[in-house]
Amino acid sequence: MLRLSKKADYGLIAVRHLAAMYGQGTASAKDIAQAYGIPPQLMAKVLQRLAKKGLLVSQHGSAGGYELARPPAFVSALEVISAIDGPMVITSCVTSQGECQQTPLCTVREPLRKVNESIINALGTLSMAQMVSAAELRG
Amino acid sequence: MLRLSKKADYGLIAVRHLAAMYGQGTASAKDIAQAYGIPPQLMAKVLQRLAKKGLLVSQHGSAGGYELARPPAFVSALEVISAIDGPMVITSCVTSQGECQQTPLCTVREPLRKVNESIINALGTLSMAQMVSAAELRG
């Protein structure tokens, strides 16, 4: 239904959390999971993927945890989502032009590509810094 | 992965097809299915749902079929998609404001709502008339 996966959701929550405390040390998967009522092991898995993609920096050992790799203004929602869910494509063959050989009459993809672009643009320009300040407005 | 369902895809293809032949009679589910290599029964199901939602007008009996209920300029991609897949929401609790009671710390939804709005806007302003002419440019 064109819905974000729960893992991506958790990822956004976590990264936003780390963005809010940027420069103030690390937070462990357990910490974040408890703060938002997310299954700890799943949270860990999501964070691992984000670290592997270079969005987060991990620190092993006791008192270790995760930290944003870049200032919050330079981390976009799109990066977080596509790090977890893979590339954002509204339809399967929207990415590369010549992928729709199977159905040569695939008349729909071309216009949908523009929609896809606008989605990517909307998510790409949404920084974690913005998400932090937006949340603070509500209290 | 925030991807359109195949049914919605088929729906768009079918409605665009009907838009291209608007005012020139009806097309049956079988016709459209054959034209694009879509499983006929599945195509039928999709068309039925679109008819039920009032996007298409159906005509029973032999030489029957489907027809666009409105001129192509007044049918949006959003209508087609949400008729099939349900309402377009990027996250589950983006729709109504107070739906996120379960996790009171749900700090992420508010900024995502704007993204959701831009997606809805992009799909809502994409008319079938546009899709028809866009396809003709290539073909």
Add this chain to the structure above:
DNA sequence: AAATATGCGACCGATTTGGTCTGAGTTTTG
């Protein structure tokens, strides 16, 4: 009445997804 349509609901198998478990390797602390 026969042929051809839509309408509708049940059903099935495959894929995806949310979530768990296990077992490693690493760093700090005592």
Add this chain to the structure above:
DNA sequence: CAAAACTCAGACCAAATCGGTCGCATATTT
């Protein structure tokens, strides 16, 4: 040095979703 706390990595499982099929009823034209 050993224990504790953490990240890392993969297999694994159950449930939900999704693509697709089947059967039957109903309506319409010929």
